[in-house]
Amino acid sequence: MINQVYRLVSPRQFEVTYKDRSLQSDYIVVRPTHLSICAADQRYYTGTRGKEAMAKKLPMALIHEGIGKVVYDPKGEVKVGTRVVMVPNTPTETDEIIAENYLRTSKFRSSGYDGFMQDYVFLNRDRIVELPEELNPSVLAFTELITIAMHSIVRFEDRAHRRRRVFGVWGDGNLGYITTLILKRRYKDSKVIIFGKNQYKLDHFSFVDEAYTIDEIPDDLLIDHAFEAVGGKGSQYAIDQMIDHLHPEGSISLMGVSEYPVEVNTRMILEKGITLIGSSRSGRSDFVNTVEFMKEHPDFVEYMGLLVGEMQEVRTIQDIVEAFEKDLTSSWGKTVMEWKI
Ligand SMILES: NC(=O)C1=CN([C@@H]2O[C@H](COP(=O)(O)OP(=O)(O)OC[C@H]3O[C@@H](n4cnc5c(N)ncnc54)[C@H](OP(=O)(O)O)[C@@H]3O)[C@@H](O)[C@H]2O)C=CC1
Ligand SMILES: O=C(CO)[C@H](O)[C@H](O)COP(=O)(O)O
Ligand SMILES: [Zn+2]
Structure with a gap:
């Protein structure tokens, strides 16, 4: 299948690229539904991340905070339609002392590797954590920050x-x-x-x-x-x-x-x-702990609702630009994109 990936190519400029992806693989495929903008994404979007890093890491799809619905599991273990949070860190080895997010070999989405701004995200099986249906998706969008x-x-x-x-x-x-x-x-x-x-x-x-x-x-x-x-x-x-x-x-x-x-x-x-x-980034166990914590403390999720600042429906690249610009001028809270592109 052809997957569309929305990459930042230079400050404030996104371009769509087309990537041929095979479904004959072990990856679980997720359709993003709600994505949230992190301060780190803004440093790339505005070009304040530093010349060297910009030159090394772009073009790159931004966003490492997001949730979506499973559309395909090659093993049929996860039901189609299951709502999941996507884990942006992708380890390539394990270590008995060093956590996955500190291993220098790990790949982190939207920091050198494509983030979640894609039509479909292909993830290893352990890079998704199932979410309860009843919780507010605009809050769940920034689970990664939690x-x-x-x-x-x-x-x-x-x-x-x-x-x-x-x-x-x-x-x-x-x-x-x-x-x-x-x-x-x-x-x-x-x-x-x-x-x-x-x-x-x-x-x-x-x-x-x-x-x-x-x-x-x-x-x-x-x-x-x-x-x-x-x-x-x-x-x-x-x-x-x-x-x-x-x-x-x-x-x-x-x-x-x-x-x-x-x-x-x-x-x-x-x-x-x-x-x-x-302390930097997080790993699968932090996502599991956080989802459990949110289930145990419904009032926590309610308080998190106050952090939802701007909401932006995204159907075009111009909508993505608007979301990032809105986020820059917003004085409080997170900007969440409803991903309908
Ligand atoms: N370690 C990690 O893995 C992660 C780190 N981060 C980082 O965490 C930082 C905070 O992120 P986020 O909360 O989203 O950003 P925000 O801009 O929402 O929060 C920072 C806040 O600190 C305030 N502030 C500025 N100076 C001081 C000060 N001296 N004492 C107390 N408060 C101050 C700012 O006020 P004002 O706006 O008025 O300056 C602002 O309200 C960022 O650097 C971000 O990149 C984020 C995610 C993951
Ligand atoms: O936001 C973060 C994790 O949620 C980190 O701050 C971010 O990954 C740092 O990456 P970079 O080196 O690309 O700025
Ligand atoms: Zn972040």
Whole structure:
């Protein structure tokens, strides 16, 4: 069959390519229904990802957050029409210590390999996770972003000390919202504090114990562990504040991506004995955990509904451009594309 793949060829420019795909293979075929735009896709779309990476990775289909319906399973094990979330990381080996998303041989969609902006996505059997029918598809579209927070929290649980009385999350955007809500649900007796730049964004965090704009943090406020969900140059300022407000031997979980290296006050990290935990992307087990978590906490999915910012029906390449442009000017939440192309 001929599959149409919608690739970014240069900043703000998409082109369709036609790929001949055989159904005589082991791949499960998924028709995407709802796709969501990540900050990483925007760095490629706008060309801010850096000249070298742009030259190396384009042309490439963007998008690594998405759900769809199974249209073909060569083994007939998954029913046609089953709603699934697609796992963008594709490992080519296994390792008993290193997780699939940290193996240098793994391929990650929309970062050097074609993402989900295609008519049909061909996936290995273990790269789909079945979703409950009753949950809001616009929220499910960004399940992958929820797995990022979930993965980071799982790593934190393995690596940080066990006193978990007060958590601080920096970043009043999508990832900050998701991380604070998961922490609130997982640690019912702990205090969760959000630190952000904008009061109007902080107003969305109705479920937290405390919220501060970053220029109004009380000097004597102390936390046990911090999560960074800022990225860019802002993460430098956030990490500085985390170091100031952490109790000794606390941890900092880093999630925000910065295009350029940021300065870190290593002297105070040493003096306070702080553990830095970096975390990037996610793997199948994070998707399974996240789907289970959403089934167990229907109110979590309801709160996630507040993160659905723009919705864009996509039938043409121009609609894709509109979705990305809308996303750039949107001040809150995720942009979801209803994939009808
Ligand atoms: N590790 C991983 O695998 C992944 C990482 N990411 C990365 O996480 C980061 C956040 O993503 P996302 O939530 O979608 O982006 P958002 O832009 O929605 O969130 C970032 C938020 O942080 C706010 N901010 C800026 N500076 C500070 C500061 N010093 N302290 C507190 N808040 C601050 C921003 O405000 P304002 O807009 O006003 O500047 C914005 O509201 C990005 O870098 C993204 O690439 C995303 C997915 C996966
Ligand atoms: O968003 C992400 C995962 O959800 C990662 O930040 C993204 O994969 C980073 O990739 P790149 O190196 O291409 O910017
Ligand atoms: Zn992403």
